[in-house]
Amino acid sequence: MTNDRAARLQQVLVLSGSPERAMAAFGGTLDAQLHALEEFAVAKPAKVLALLRSLRGTNVAIVTKDLRYQRFRTIWKLYGAIAGLSHWMFIDEQGRCDRFSWVKLFAIELPLLVLEGAVSLVGVFVGWIRLRY
Amino acid sequence: MKLLYIRTDFYGAATDGGSFTMQKGILSGLMAEGVDVEVVTSCPPPEHGTIPVHVIPYSRLTMNLPEVLSVLHNGRVVRRVAPIIARFRPDVIYQRHSSHNITGAMILRRYGVPYILQFDGSELWMKTNWSRTYLPRMLQDAEHIALRCAALVTAVSEPMQRMAIECGAAPDRVVVVPNGVDTEQFSPSVVPSPIRRHYGWENAVVVGFVGTFDRWHGAEVLAEALGYALQQNSSLRGLFVGDGATQGRVMDIIQRCGIVNRVAFVGRVPHADVPSYLAACDILAVPTLPNPDGTEFFGSPTKLFEYMAMGKAIVASPLGQVRLIIADGETGLWCQPGDALSLANAIVRLAADPALRIKLGEAARRQAVEHHSWSARARALLQAWENVRASKS
Numbered sequence: 001m002t003n004d005r006a007a008r009l010q011q012v013l014v015l016s017g018s019p020e021r022a023m024a025a026f027g028g029t030l031d032a033q034l035h036a037l038e039e040f041a042v043a044k045p046a047k048v049l050a051l052l053r054s055l056r057g058t059n060v061a062i063v064t065k066d067l068r069y070q071r072f073r074t075i076w077k078l079y080g081a082i083a084g085l086s087h088w089m090f091i092d093e094q095g096r097c098d099r100f101s102w103v104k105l106f107a108i109e110l111p112l113l114v115l116e117g118a119v120s121l122v123g124v125f126v127g128w129i130r131l132r133y
Numbered sequence: 134m135k136l137l138y139i140r141t142d143f144y145g146a147a148t149d150g151g152s153f154t155m156q157k158g159i160l161s162g163l164m165a166e167g168v169d170v171e172v173v174t175s176c177p178p179p180e181h182g183t184i185p186v187h188v189i190p191y192s193r194l195t196m197n198l199p200e201v202l203s204v205l206h207n208g209r210v211v212r213r214v215a216p217i218i219a220r221f222r223p224d225v226i227y228q229r230h231s232s233h234n235i236t237g238a239m240i241l242r243r244y245g246v247p248y249i250l251q252f253d254g255s256e257l258w259m260k261t262n263w264s265r266t267y268l269p270r271m272l273q274d275a276e277h278i279a280l281r282c283a284a285l286v287t288a289v290s291e292p293m294q295r296m297a298i299e300c301g302a303a304p305d306r307v308v309v310v311p312n313g314v315d316t317e318q319f320s321p322s323v324v325p326s327p328i329r330r331h332y333g334w335e336n337a338v339v340v341g342f343v344g345t346f347d348r349w350h351g352a353e354v355l356a357e358a359l360g361y362a363l364q365q366n367s368s369l370r371g372l373f374v375g376d377g378a379t380q381g382r383v384m385d386i387i388q389r390c391g392i393v394n395r396v397a398f399v400g401r402v403p404h405a406d407v408p409s410y411l412a413a414c415d416i417l418a419v420p421t422l423p424n425p426d427g428t429e430f431f432g433s434p435t436k437l438f439e440y441m442a443m444g445k446a447i448v449a450s451p452l453g454q455v456r457l458i459i460a461d462g463e464t465g466l467w468c469q470p471g472d473a474l475s476l477a478n479a480i481v482r483l484a485a486d487p488a489l490r491i492k493l494g495e496a497a498r499r500q501a502v503e504h505h506s507w508s509a510r511a512r513a514l515l516q517a518w519e520n521v522r523a524s525k526s
Binding site: 018 | 143145146147176177194195196197198199201202204205207233235264265268271274275278376378380381382384400401
């Protein structure tokens with residue numbers, strides 16, 4: 001059965017995995033425009049923002065092999081928010097979906113990112129000390 | 134002998150590619166030699182048959198900042214591996230080297246179990262040349278510790294052996310154990326995939342490539358070469374198996390060359406299915422690219438050994454170990470690394486000469502069976518470990 005929301009997807013960014021399998025698992029068919037992305041493109045904000053801005057006003061999906069192991073998801077969401085995308089989501093080959101929501105971004109994901117930053121600072125500092133001594 | 138294999142790098146959901154093939158191959162080779170093996174990993178485990186696999190997952194709180202998860206994961210692994218070590222009582226740990234990974238050294242200090250480090254390249258070099266590092270000094274120190282504390286370091290090639298020594302390993306503790314192949318799984322008797330019939334390529338000469346489309350694989354050069362080769366021989370077809378970072382660029386080149394209808398991409402397939410795709414090809418390519426900083430190529434392409442075991446004609450860039458394995462005109466043909474025209478000429482020559490393809494393929498198969506099986510690699514590793522133990526006692 002075809003999912004209407006999936007059928008309306010116009011742009012698909014492929015981080016990893018198969019867009020065909022992801023779309024099939026999500027319940028749609030792949031007739032959108034495909035863009036290949038490297039996971040570490042996340043370290044090139046200017047390039048990523050330019051791409052995402054060019055997709056404004058369209059329905060976008062980012063395909064990943066397995067959403068549970070997709071790193072930098074909050075960073076991607078921040079880029080999407082800055083670029084002005086509002087209708088977009090992550091999908092994976094198992095049919096999982098993580099839809100972008102402003103509320104979720106500000107209420108859950110950004111506070112968790114701040115916490116992650118703090119834990120990371122402490123962890124890297126302790127790791128550094130242990131490495132040296 | 135009991136061996137605990139530890140691979141805790143973050144590879145997400147991917148379980149295909151040369152490093153996984155190597156992992157499965159060497160572990161099955163060790164088991165065939167009577168070694169009792171268990172595996173610790175941190176992501177979904179690849180298929181390991183009867184080998185017990187323990188998963189120590191990454192913290193979900195460290196998924197958004199680069200490298201940090203690797204730094205923090207050391208402590209997590211060392212804590213959680215305790216019950217496995219207490220129950221299994223391994224004689225040795227075999228740890229795959231990865232970014233900021235010092236679990237082997239920490240386990241040695243805490244539990245007294247020595248470790249063999251599987252060194253597949255300097256993480257500092259790879260991150261500097263192929264991606265980016267945010268904690269270079271820390272990465273360098275971690276690498277130095279991992280190499281210095283290892284009882285034995287295995288490198289897949291001589292250039293990598295030199296790299297390990299430069300990064301801190303004791304010269305007398307580094308041995309070369311190249312990648313290999315399961316010569317029963319990859320053999321000329323494999324039934325070909327029906328893909329030729331599917332595309333109507335029954336009478337074509339099919340050029341194949343299998344890989345994870347990493348930057349050094351040179352799949353773009355092969356795409357360009359197919360464009361040139363098809364101008365000289367219209368019966369050629371291209372088959373790409375796998376996916377990865379450069380696949381988008383490869384597809385762009387195929388489009389630009391106007392050969393979309395003569396090339397097929399089958400995407401990522403289970404490793405068990407790879408032999409049938411290779412069997413459907415006539416010529417197989419290893420168009421490896423030189424290192425971007427001019428240093429010697431240090432890889433040991435798994436695909437090369439798999440191609441050889443299939444008994445197919447190979448065209449390869451003679452870089453590093455490839456030059457030692459493939460003798461030009463005897464077990465394959467060489468082409469200039471990164472030169473699409475040179476690769477195209479070799480492909481066209483092979484396409485026009487079926488007898489040469491058979492001759493090269495048979496010689497390559499013989500070499501693979503005699504020298505490059507995983508069993509041979511496992512025996513070499515065990516011999517090196519015995520030498521270390523003998524020198525200590």
